[in-house]
Amino acid sequence: MDQQAHNDDHEEAAIRGVKDIEAARTWLRERNIQDIECIVPDIAGVARGKMMPTEKFFAGSTLTMPSSIFAQTISGDYPEDDHRFQHHPTDGDLAFFPDYRTLTIVPWESDPTAQIIHDTCTQDGSAYDVAPRNVLKNVMKLYSDEGWSAVVAPEVEFYLLKPNTDPDYPLEPPIGRSGRPEVGRQSYSISALNEFDELIDDIYDLSEAQGLEIDTLIHEEGAAQMEINLRHGDPLELADQVFLFKRTLREAALRHDMYATFMAKPMSSQPGSAMHIHQSIIDRATQRNIFSDDDGEMTDTFRHFVGGLQTYLPALTPIVAPYVNSYRRFVRNSTSPCNLFWGADNRTVGLRVPNSSPEARRIENRLPGSDANPYLAIAATMAAGYLGIKKQIEPDSPRDYSSSNQISSIPRSLLDAVAAFENNEDIISVFGEKFVSTYRAIKLEEHEIFMSVISPWEREYLLMNV
Structure with a gap:
């Protein structure tokens, strides 16, 4: 690799993404990052996750969140007919692992803050097939x-x-x-x-x-x-x-x-x-x-x-x-x-x-x-x-x-x-059947919630005419 290519790679790494955990330590230390947003896109593409101090991020414990974050409707409700308890009868935790290639700053925060997108696994370490990032993979x-x-x-x-x-x-x-x-x-x-x-x-x-x-x-x-x-x-x-x-x-x-x-x-x-x-x-x-x-x-x-x-x-x-x-x-x-x-x-x-x-x-x-x-x-x-x-x-x-x-x-x-x-x-x-059944249940529940709302059109044309 020539010097210019090396410089270009270094410049890109300086903005977005590193190779591994050791490079992440260096990247965060150089920028005096105190907090990290550990995020994962849910079914709707909403960012879910946790914010933690940098030292806790490197403490060695695995990030966990309940499996139900992938069964939420856009309004935050949960469908009854979602089959998720068939797979997670106690709404157990999923494990989340950082993709260091996505590490970058959060430029709108007042204090130095980073964000990193996580991949989703079951407790046995296999990819969780309902998570949208895994669906694409x-x-x-x-x-x-x-x-x-x-x-x-x-x-x-x-x-x-x-x-x-x-x-x-x-x-x-x-x-x-x-x-x-x-x-x-x-x-x-x-x-x-x-x-x-x-x-x-x-x-x-x-x-x-x-x-x-x-x-x-x-x-x-x-x-x-x-x-x-x-x-x-x-x-x-x-x-x-x-x-x-x-x-x-x-x-x-x-x-x-x-x-x-x-x-x-x-x-x-x-x-x-x-x-x-x-x-x-x-x-x-x-x-x-x-x-x-x-x-x-x-x-x-x-x-x-x-x-x-x-x-x-x-x-x-x-x-x-x-x-x-x-x-x-x-x-x-x-x-x-x-x-x-x-x-x-x-x-x-x-x-x-x-x-x-x-x-x-x-x-x-x-x-x-x-x-x-x-x-x-x-x-x-x-x-x-x-x-x-x-x-x-x-x-x-x-x-x-x-x-x-x-x-x-x-x-x-x-x-x-x-x-x-x-x-x-x-x-x-x-x-996969698990993703299709979960996604189906979420969309049907969202439709039911929509049907509970009376629209202006109904008030305009039905109120005094029918």
């Missing part, structure tokens, strides 16, 4: 066993909002530096971005401090709607970055008296927010993209990958559209595709093939919402493509015309999606 092992490496690049949309502490009131765009909220559509507008210059500077600064590799930030179509693009790379590493970026963005927005939300559809009059996932596959032996042949044309493998997405994403919709609100994104004649057609450089279909060189040929899955857990969303899209390859599923004909007015294949409600999810044997074989 299991899917990527399928690729590794074939001699392949997957490459992904997420694009995550979000809204900035005026603070609102009363859930009965609709959400509104925030006030920018001009003193006025946005009202019209501002796709790719630089002046609209400039309305939030100070916040955007903080987003970049906080992200850079954690080694989050932001490629671009643009203004999207909605009022105060933005999109962040992350550089392509390893699926697990990119899922970690999306997970950390969501925390970072919320903290940055609060500094400026705003909310940042990844809800799929926060305002009825505005477009929804997506998490588009670009994906390709590299043969590790040759380092070539297996989606292109020697002549630069798409391969059978590429078509089968697309066929797998078309075949299995309907049953995986509860993962990429995990809440009742998620299905409000799927609207005809909108910028959010509500179908699973595919085509070259066609943003009106759910599966877009971007213009690229043969070496960079990829498929963009435009179905996931930004509310999806990034670990599970990436696992879902890669699992669907893998099944398509193994079963040699042919896609339908690519579309070179507008299809935004067509709804095809995608379940229109969470209940329909869960029914398809829990009954698909191929999905159960990939994700």
Whole structure:
């Protein structure tokens, strides 16, 4: 390794990640870190964990938390029909082990604080298959066993909002530096971005401090709607970055008296927010993209990958559209595709093939919402493509015309999606019965909680008319 490469590696390690526990001791001592956030993403992608003094982190005891953290709904409830007590009848502890590659600072804390993402194991040391990080690892092992490496690049949309502490009131765009909220559509507008210059500077600064590799930030179509693009790379590493970026963005927005939300559809009059996932596959032996042949044309493998997405994403919709609100994104004649057609450089279909060189040929899955857990969303899209390859599923004909007015294949409600999810044997074989049964129970419980709430529409149109 030459000196420049050594310096580059040292610079990266100085920001994010170390190799082992001894390197972690040095890293934390050099920065005078007193406290560490030991975190793990739960089913919803919420950061769970414990904060502890640095000396306790190195004391040798294993971090434990109850298994029920992976059976919580987004509201903090527990489903009765979740089968978790079948596996953990006393809600026993799980063991958590740090992934030192994720060690980084928490730049918004006033005292020197670090954070590190943990992996989840049972008490006997085996990986706990319900934990989202392990779910993604299991899917990527399928690729590794074939001699392949997957490459992904997420694009995550979000809204900035005026603070609102009363859930009965609709959400509104925030006030920018001009003193006025946005009202019209501002796709790719630089002046609209400039309305939030100070916040955007903080987003970049906080992200850079954690080694989050932001490629671009643009203004999207909605009022105060933005999109962040992350550089392509390893699926697990990119899922970690999306997970950390969501925390970072919320903290940055609060500094400026705003909310940042990844809800799929926060305002009825505005477009929804997506998490588009670009994906390709590299043969590790040759380092070539297996989606292109020697002549630069798409391969059978590429078509089968697309066929797998078309075949299995309907049953995986509860993962990429995990809440009742998620299905409000799927609207005809909108910028959010509500179908699973595919085509070259066609943003009106759910599966877009971007213009690229043969070496960079990829498929963009435009179905996931930004509310999806990034670990599970990436696992879902890669699992669907893998099944398509193994079963040699042919896609339908690519579309070179507008299809935004067509709804095809995608379940229109969470209940329909869960029914398809829990009954698909191929999905159960990939994700495991324990994960499928637990996830199913959580989604059904969340739907029941939603059904207990009376909406403004019901009060508006039923109160005096029926």
